[in-house]
Amino acid sequence: MKKNLSALVLACSLSTAVSAQNLKTITKPEVTRIVKTLSADEMQGRASFTPGVEKAAQFIQGELKRIGLKPLPGEDDLLQSFTVYRVSPKEKEASLNGQKVQADNLFAITDKKELEWENNGKQKVVTVGANDNFRTALGELNKEQQDVLVLVDPKHEEIFRRYQHYLGQGSVKQQLGAGGSKVFVLTEQRNLASYEIEIENNIEELQLTNVAGMIEGKRKDEFVVFSGHYDHIGIQETIAGDSIANGADDDAAGTTAMMMLADYYRQQRKPERSLIFVAFAAEEIGGFGSKYFSEQLNPDDIVAMFNIEMVGKPSKFGPNSAYLTGFERSNLGELMQKRLQGTTYSIHPDPYPEQNLFYRSDNATLARLGVPAHTISSVQIDQDKTYHTVNDELEQLDMEHLTNMIKAIALGSKGVVSGEDTPTRVDKSQVR
DSSP, rough: HHHHHHHHHHHHHHHHHHHHHHHGGHHHHHHHHHHHHHHHHHGGOOOOSSSHHHHHHHHHHHHHHHHHHHHTOOOOEEEEEEEEEEEEEEEEEEEEEEEOOOOGGGEEEESSSSEEEEEESEEEEEEEEEEEEHHHHHHHTTTTSSSSEEOOGGGGGGHHHHHHHHHTEEEEEEESSSSSOOOEEEEOOOOOOOEEEEEEEEEEEEEEEEEEEEOOEEEEEEEEEEEOOOOOOEEEEETTTTOOOOOOOIIIHHHHHHHHHHHHHTTOOSSSSSEEEEESSSSTTOHHHHHHHHHOOGGGGEEEEEOOOOOOOTTTTTTTTTEEEEGSHHHHHHHHHHTTTTTTTTTEEEOOOOGTTTSSSSSSHHHHTTOEEEEEEEOOOTTSSSSSTOOOGGGSOOOHHHHHHHHHHHHHHHHHTTOOOOOOOOOOGGGO
């Protein structure tokens, strides 16, 4: 028994030594080069549909080509482009019980070019009263598939104005005609004998692009996904002479980690499972990149997804640590923990369940399809002062920590990549 135990310890020591040697390909200077490029002022904050985000996509494409990744099945190159639609309000008029409604007391959630409503029974009429919760009511209304006219009590004017301003800038839709329209009117009226609604929108066809490549494994149809989103929020209100929200941690850090992992795994032996490395577009405006990506593959063929977001700053658990969102929804986190035993790195359950982080990143789309898809992060989101501000700069990052997080993910994912570990699936019925 002692001999067998000694042999096991020796084998583990040799395995750890080999892994440590391989991790030397992940260097702080290279990590710094990539994250510095992605978060530079020249990228203009990488907002969707801007020259800056296109420049970022070209940079990522060039890096993945240099590494030697191949296009995904069915793709001709590393750019996975797709069409979305921006719907912007043009004209709006309404009257209730023959009384004209001022235009600034009206907004619509719709993907239709035109709406012409009269009280003909085709629209449902809903009231959000003074004692109702506007956000809760809106959440319920979003589930409605039919057209709804919503009468909003003036008590909710402040939040009504915020939504009105936001939607006035236009909304992006992956497809048109998918559901019912909702028209909101700020009014004290409750009993409608008649109403007339006329809405006209501009509809613009736009293009978004994921950057994705793969390393084909021995099991060609078993995929492990490493991802991060490369867009951010662009130009913001000027603060101390700076208007560019560089997005160094959100999510140049995660995208850099994905690219470094692609380079790391490309230098290893051919993996057992096929590896996909993808930089998602448009996470900040609705996760359109990950939604499109999820439709191109059979989710049953995806063994796991390691989505990486905001790993440039130490976590509350200390140096070289991160957390996994939705930790309890599969055993992927436990498998990573076992692989990291005996190292200086650690993965923990998400300490911020009240933030709903599991649903706020690109892992959510595949998780809803049953994939063990989780986001690895280290940001102390309850305390971070630079999130979605112009201060999310390179100088705010801890490059030693970021480099070590990439090494931790490389070690923690080893069992899934090699085929030795297969995480349990996410219960789709438990994912909202």
